Amino acid sequence: MRARKPAGSYHHGDLRNALVGSGTELAREGGPDAVVLREAARRVGVTSASAYHHFASHGDLIQAVKLRAMELLGDRMRASMAEDQPAQAPGESGAASAARHRLRALGAAYLSFAFDEPGLFRLAFGPRGSWPALQAADPEHGDSGPFLLLSEVLDDLAAAGAIPPERRPGLEYVVWAEVHGIAVLCLDGPLAQLDSAQRQQTISRALDAIIRGL
Amino acid sequence: MRARKPAGSYHHGDLRNALVGSGTELAREGGPDAVVLREAARRVGVTSASAYHHFASHGDLIQAVKLRAMELLGDRMRASMAEDQPAQAPGESGAASAARHRLRALGAAYLSFAFDEPGLFRLAFGPRGSWPALQAADPEHGDSGPFLLLSEVLDDLAAAGAIPPERRPGLEYVVWAEVHGIAVLCLDGPLAQLDSAQRQQTISRALDAIIRGL
DNA sequence: TGTACATCAGTGAACGCGCGTTCACTGATGTAC
DNA sequence: TGTACATCAGTGAACGCGCGTTCACTGATGTAC
Numbered sequence: 267m268r269a270r271k272p273a274g275s276y277h278h279g280d281l282r283n284a285l286v287g288s289g290t291e292l293a294r295e296g297g298p299d300a301v302v303l304r305e306a307a308r309r310v311g312v313t314s315a316s317a318y319h320h321f322a323s324h325g326d327l328i329q330a331v332k333l334r335a336m337e338l339l340g341d342r343m344r345a346s347m348a349e350d351q352p353a354q355a356p357g358e359s360g361a362a363s364a365a366r367h368r369l370r371a372l373g374a375a376y377l378s379f380a381f382d383e384p385g386l387f388r389l390a391f392g393p394r395g396s397w398p399a400l401q402a403a404d405p406e407h408g409d410s411g412p413f414l415l416l417s418e419v420l421d422d423l424a425a426a427g428a429i430p431p432e433r434r435p436g437l438e439y440v441v442w443a444e445v446h447g448i449a450v451l452c453l454d455g456p457l458a459q460l461d462s463a464q465r466q467q468t469i470s471r472a473l474d475a476i477i478r479g480l
Numbered sequence: 481m482r483a484r485k486p487a488g489s490y491h492h493g494d495l496r497n498a499l500v501g502s503g504t505e506l507a508r509e510g511g512p513d514a515v516v517l518r519e520a521a522r523r524v525g526v527t528s529a530s531a532y533h534h535f536a537s538h539g540d541l542i543q544a545v546k547l548r549a550m551e552l553l554g555d556r557m558r559a560s561m562a563e564d565q566p567a568q569a570p571g572e573s574g575a576a577s578a579a580r581h582r583l584r585a586l587g588a589a590y591l592s593f594a595f596d597e598p599g600l601f602r603l604a605f606g607p608r609g610s611w612p613a614l615q616a617a618d619p620e621h622g623d624s625g626p627f628l629l630l631s632e633v634l635d636d637l638a639a640a641g642a643i644p645p646e647r648r649p650g651l652e653y654v655v656w657a658e659v660h661g662i663a664v665l666c667l668d669g670p671l672a673q674l675d676s677a678q679r680q681q682t683i684s685r686a687l688d689a690i691i692r693g694l
Numbered sequence: 695t696g697t698a699c700a701t702c703a704g705t706g707a708a709c710g711c712g713c714g715t716t717c718a719c720t721g722a723t724g725t726a727c
Numbered sequence: 728t729g730t731a732c733a734t735c736a737g738t739g740a741a742c743g744c745g746c747g748t749t750c751a752c753t754g755a756t757g758t759a760c
Contacts, residue, residue, distance in 0.1 A: 277702080277703055277704065277755060278703075278704075281703075297607055299513075302746070302747090303746085303747065303748090304745075304747075305746095312704075312705090313704070313705055313706070314746095314747080314748085315704085315705075315707095315748080315749080315750085316703070316704050316705075318748075318749085319703055323747080323748085324746090324748090388607055391664060391665075391669050392606075392668055393511060393602055393667075397669060397670045397672060400670050400673075413670065433685075436685055437685075439665070439671060439685075439686075440662075440682065440685050440686045442661070442665065442670075443661035443662040443665045443671075443686055444657065444658045444661050444686075444690075445661065446661040447656070447658050447661025447662070447664070448657040448661070450605060450660060450661070450664055451605075451653070451656065451657045451660055453607075454605055454607045455660070456611045456614050457653060458610070458611060459611070459613060468650055468653050468654065471647075471650055471651075472653075472654045472657055472658075475654050475658075475693040475694070476658075476693060478692070479689040479690060479693030480689070491722060491723075491735080491736055492736075495737085516714090517713085517714065517715090518712075518713065518714075519713095526738090527737070527738055528713095528714080528715085529715080529716080529717085529737085529738070529739080530736065530737050530738075532715075532716085533736055533737075537714080538713090538714060
């Protein structure tokens with residue numbers, strides 16, 4: 267946390283970041299519609315007009331918050347991958363099953379983010395704002411987005427022979443869509459009525475079906 | 481179309497229906513956020529206050545439009561199933577493949593609705609309003625919702641031995657989620673950048689993976 | 695090291711807008727006798 | 728068949744609200760000399 271308030275300062279010093287932060291908080295609490303420019307400024311303790319020194323419009327703020335939400339999803343998935351590596355020397359015969367295990371962990375992390383942070387999730391995948399180009403997954407920042415994580419696991423599976431090579435291209439889209447569908451249907455669709463045990467069972471079945479479909 | 485304007489009448493005669501209609505039009509044009517009570521009334525040529533004789537609130541209107549959108553989706557799927565039955569006597573050995581064919585048609589219809597009517601689709605599956613209980617799929621109206629259509633096809637597949645019986649329960653949720661995920665990712669997610677050929681290819685691969693995963 | 699000055703990042707007040715909702719009302723409808 | 732009357736389904740005006748955005752402004756910052 268750098269220089270939020272340089273002591274007795276008039277200027278904020280990091281207002282853009284702070285606004286994205288409070289906007290993210292708003293999205294977390296109330297979803298995409300709750301990301302209101304005036305309220306975001308209010309929470310930072312700043313006039314709404316000042317936001318226009320950092321964002322061209324309300325939509326611009328929304329887009330920034332959307333990107334932040336995507337980052338948070340990526341963080342969650344990366345963390346899950348990191349902690350979920352019990353056997354570090356899987357032996358070549360177990361390579362495929364280890365990769366499958368990681369794929370499952372990735373899907374589970376994705377879904378747990380959706381259920382823990384429905385507001386952020388809805389913003390990240392809702393009609394407001396737009397997704398950046400997937401290929402330009404800023405490698406300079408060193409961190410790979412959710413998309414690259416998935417690609418890597420699928421590469422591992424292909425390398426281990428668990429996926430026929432001719433089926434590999436474009437597979438990330440298919441797998442992503444499958445996991446994503448569960449999340450949406452559980453959050454805002456007909457599966458919202460399931461209690462948490464039923465939901466967990468459905469998730470488990472769906473992940474089975476996905477892996478089977480590889 | 482019954483009695484929209486009984487000649488020189490003061491009363492509208494079918495205002496509730498008309499409002500749901502114009503609300504649906506609004507959703508079609510601009511998605512969930514565009515379903516504005518005042519505008520819906522304006523389009524029917526009626527004061528916004530009059531809407532409150534038929535809906536308790538704005539949210540009530542939205543819910544009604546949401547249900548309409550679901551109906552339209554069901555219509556589309558049913559129509560697709562009806563026209564897509566070339567061989568009416570499939571022979572017992574081809575029963576499984578015929579059912580698979582119908583499943584594919586169902587998925588394609590679902591996706592074509594999503595792409596043709598993104599506004600309605602977003603309302604149907606968005607955070608606004610809520611889904612009715614699936615089991616209470618009003619059998620008195622004679623028409624089965626999207627959910628029942630899917631169930632029937634899966635039953636056919638199970639009967640034809642294409643699905644191991646122990647995997648049958650809850651399968652509709654899984655399949656639904658898989659198809660749904662494609663739609664959402666293509667509409668509002670990272671797959672929105674695909675051109676229509678790439679999209680079609682992704683869809684095709686995804687449907688393959690789904691069927692393989694049965 | 696000190697000073698002049700351009701630039702930057704805030705303030706505070708105001709704008710117009712369209713929304714959901716309420717209210718007292720009135721003309722039309724349909725039912726009881 | 729006709730009339731009285733309760734109910735229904737509209738009207739039109741108004742309300743308060745919070746929003747996004749603009750404006751002229753001013754205090755703080757940092758750079759050139």
